[in-house]
Amino acid sequence: NHLILCLFIVATWTISIELLSTGKFFWTGSTLIQTNEFCFYWNISFLSTSSLNRILMALMSIQRHVLVFHSQFYHTHRSRLLFHYIPLIFIISSVLIYIFVTNIFVSCSARRFDYSRFMCGYTCTILMQQLGMVYNWVFVFVPYFLFDFLSKNDNYNVYNGIVHEK
Numbered sequence: 001n002h003l004i005l006c007l008f009i010v011a012t013w014t015i016s017i018e019l020l021s022t023g024k025f026f027w028t029g030s031t032l033i034q035t036n037e038f039c040f041y042w043n044i045s046f047l048s049t050s051s052l053n054r055i056l057m058a059l060m061s062i063q064r065h066v067l068v069f070h071s072q073f074y075h076t077h078r079s080r081l082l083f084h085y086i087p088l089i090f091i092i093s094s095v096l097i098y099i100f101v102t103n104i105f106v107s108c109s110a111r112r113f114d115y116s117r118f119m120c121g122y123t124c125t126i127l128m129q130q131l132g133m134v135y136n137w138v139f140v141f142v143p144y145f146l147f148d149f150l151s152k153n154d155n156y157n158v159y160n161g162i163v164h165e166k
Contacts, residue, residue, distance in 0.1 A: 002088060003063065007056045014049045022046075022118075031115045039113040039120035040103060046119055047126075048099040051139040055091055058143035095139065102131055 021042050024032045031038065063084065067074065074080050102125040113120040126132045 002084070003056055003060045006088065006092065007053070007060070010049055010052045010056065013045075014053065018045050018049055025118060029116060031120055034115045036113055039115075040123065042119050043123045043125070044099055044103050047103070047135070047139075048096055051095050051099065051135075051143075052092065054140065054143035054147070055095060058146040059087065059091060061147045098139075099125065102135075106131065 021032045031042070066083065074083065103123045106124045106128070108124040108128050124131060125135055
């Protein structure tokens, strides 16, 4: 239930705050507010909400797998704390810290905000090759792979369990 609540909060933020800026940009071809601070805010907001959406979905897939096939991991309060609450807090805080630090404190020569580009162009989180690779692998490819693999695997295992029991 906590993961669904977190995903609901992130999705609500995305729809109510992030979608406003994105919709305005695609409607008019320019940013909502034409300042560097807004461009930093838009990059941080967009990258963190999209990353959190993907990672929370992957974590929900992992926890669903554990709940269905290894439910003994959630019998005690200590194991629930270890396998449910701590990963949730760790993942949310690490995504937010990484996105915030790489967007605010890392500078590069390629960063120039252009108010006629989506998200004013990207910050150094995406423009620098090493940081872009880390972002793409950790916050895009791995969550998609985990979600896809575990969802298909769980559906296959549940189907086989039902067929073999009949």
